[in-house]
Amino acid sequence: MPTKTDNYVAHFKALDYKDVDTLKKFLNPHGKIMPRRRTGLSAPNQRALAQAVKRARFMALLPYIVR
Amino acid sequence: MAEMSQTAEVSSQANISESRPVYEVGFHVVPTVGDEGVAGVVDQITSALGNAEIISQQVPEKMRLAYTVEQAAAGKRAKFDEAYFGFIKFAIDREEIPALEQALRANKNILRFLLIETTREDISQAPRRAVFASDRLEGETIQKPKAAAEEKAGEVSEAELDKSIDALVQE
Secondary structure, eight states, X not given: OOOHXXXXXXXXXXXXXXXXXXXXXXXXXXXXXXXXXXXXXXXXHHHHHHHHHHHHHHTTSXXXXXX | OXXXXXXXXXHHHHXXXXXXXXXXXXEEEOGGGHHHHHHHHHHHHHHHHTTOEEEEEEEEEEEEEEEEEEEEETTEEEEEEEEEXXXXXXXXXXXXXXXXXXXXXXXXXXXXXXXXXXXSSOSTTSOOOOTTTTHHHHHHHHHHHHHHHHHHHHHHHHHHHXXXXXXXXXX
């Protein structure tokens, strides 16, 4: 089922690890990646999201954990 | 003729450069180099790229890190809470990547770097739209049937008014 957020990501073609503001919208207050049922992303886009978030974490653009 | 061959050469070079894979290196420069020293570090990176075709780059800007990053230097661990973050997108031959990685790792002024394969098109430069701002689209889709309904109502009222008046008069 196509969803609003998924259309949005398709509009971007791919998620970029440098685009922290967009990535933050898919994280919960603890900094964890939201599950697919919450993000509403397609499977390929959810994988791209996970990849981008992990890259951003490594580059200290996003925290690994928020206490 | 000479011009012709030159243009042919240029186009063949362009083809070669376009067939090369596109990479992007994001990096943090240590804050100890200062605002003046950052340009020097970027020059070191670009010189390490060699004959790569630079597609785009961002001048490093000072930013606060999401967590403290440690760097071992001269038997001591230096801790950094901020760094200059920049990136360079370039096309280069695949064989030159290990040497580039080594050069980046050897550079003490680079706190951390991320080398990824990417596409030539710039993702981040695409027109921005807020994630949940697609409410605007919803508004449009709701408006359409409304407008249609209004038009219908107008048409019906004229024709049916006449009919109903006639019917009333006849009665």
